[in-house]
Amino acid sequence: MRREKTVGIIGFGNMGSAISEGLLFKEWRVYVYDRNKRKLREKKKYFVSPSTDHLIQYSPYIIIAVKPQDIPALLEEIKEGVLIHRPLVISIAAGVSIKFFEERLPKIKIIRVMPNLAAKKRESISFISPGRLVSLKDIEIAKEIFKCIGEVVLIKESFLDKVTAISGSGPGYVYYFMDTLYKSALSLGFSRIVAMRMVKKTFLGAITLIKDSREDFSLWIKKVASPGGTTQAALDFWKNCKLERLVRRGIKKAYLRARQLNLKKK
Numbered sequence: 680m681r682r683e684k685t686v687g688i689i690g691f692g693n694m695g696s697a698i699s700e701g702l703l704f705k706e707w708r709v710y711v712y713d714r715n716k717r718k719l720r721e722k723k724k725y726f727v728s729p730s731t732d733h734l735i736q737y738s739p740y741i742i743i744a745v746k747p748q749d750i751p752a753l754l755e756e757i758k759e760g761v762l763i764h765r766p767l768v769i770s771i772a773a774g775v776s777i778k779f780f781e782e783r784l785p786k787i788k789i790i791r792v793m794p795n796l797a798a799k800k801r802e803s804i805s806f807i808s809p810g811r812l813v814s815l816k817d818i819e820i821a822k823e824i825f826k827c828i829g830e831v832v833l834i835k836e837s838f839l840d841k842v843t844a845i846s847g848s849g850p851g852y853v854y855y856f857m858d859t860l861y862k863s864a865l866s867l868g869f870s871r872i873v874a875m876r877m878v879k880k881t882f883l884g885a886i887t888l889i890k891d892s893r894e895d896f897s898l899w900i901k902k903v904a905s906p907g908g909t910t911q912a913a914l915d916f917w918k919n920c921k922l923e924r925l926v927r928r929g930i931k932k933a934y935l936r937a938r939q940l941n942l943k944k945k
């Protein structure tokens with residue numbers, strides 16, 4: 680196995696394990712390390728590193744997948760190894776800026792990425808922003824790595840908090856709406872099993888329909904909602920309640936929260 684196709688992942692929780700599955704699927708070699716040894720018990724195809732030092736020694740590309748609050752201590756821990764081995768470091772921590780890494784690890788090659796939880800099914804959309812010392816080749820490698828879990832878009836770092844508010848938090852908003860639909864189905868008398876099947880299949884069907892379309896969502900709404908019909912009755916009611924304004928305000932709250940978290944760490 681070529682060393683170039685080797686990635687080390689620090690933090691083997693929700694995202695770290697999802698990314699490693701995607702990488703293994705595309706036949707990358709993956710080293711993983713987590714301070715919580717229980718998470719690494721049932722490993723099959725990955726190499727489990729005994730320490731961050733070991734992982735950095737064997738991996739030219741390191742993905743940092745620990746919670747934002749754990750980043751400062753982790754950077755202290757890996758500082759020396761990164762200085763010696765000069766890996767490309769990729770952080771997926773929400774709200775931790777490139778500057779934060781560059782100030783703590785001199786000469787670090789850092790790329791910040793914002794994927795989402797759909798990485799678990801290789802259906803993420805990951806936005807990537809390179810640091811000052813990153814080369815075009817490094818960017819290509821980061822793209823290749825994150826293509827293993829879905830689509831990749833290169834973007835300026837200043838947009839990343841906005842990405843967090845839309846596609847980072849987005850699966851949670853979708854589940855919220857699904858949950859509301861599910862509860863409505865229950866109150867109409869459907870059993871839990873039927874209500875759940877109905878909601879899931881409705882979402883899946885709706886997404887499959889538009890997946891390859893370039894038309895605006897508003898045109899798809901028109902295809903479902905005929906004037907005076909059932910869908911239109913619900914949509915008109917929501918319009919009167921100014922639901923769209925509420926949703927947009929919610930997104931803004933998420934964006935401001937991401938910015939606030941970012942500023943706190945500077």
Ligand SMILES: NC(=O)c1ccc[n+]([C@@H]2O[C@H](COP(=O)([O-])OP(=O)(O)OC[C@H]3O[C@@H](n4cnc5c(N)ncnc54)[C@H](OP(=O)(O)O)[C@@H]3O)[C@@H](O)[C@H]2O)c1
Pocket residue numbers: 689690691692693694695712713714715718744745746747749752753771772773793794795796847
């Ligand atoms: N979840 C999402 O939807 C999502 C989406 C986009 C980006 N992200 C970002 O992805 C990162 C990880 O999120 P997650 O949901 O995967 O978190 P998680 O499930 O809590 O996983 C993080 C893992 O890292 C371990 N860890 C913490 N500090 C460590 C250290 N110094 N060395 C080794 N392991 C360490 C944690 O151990 P303990 O259990 O002992 O704490 C935990 O097992 C976060 O920064 C988050 O902002 C998450």
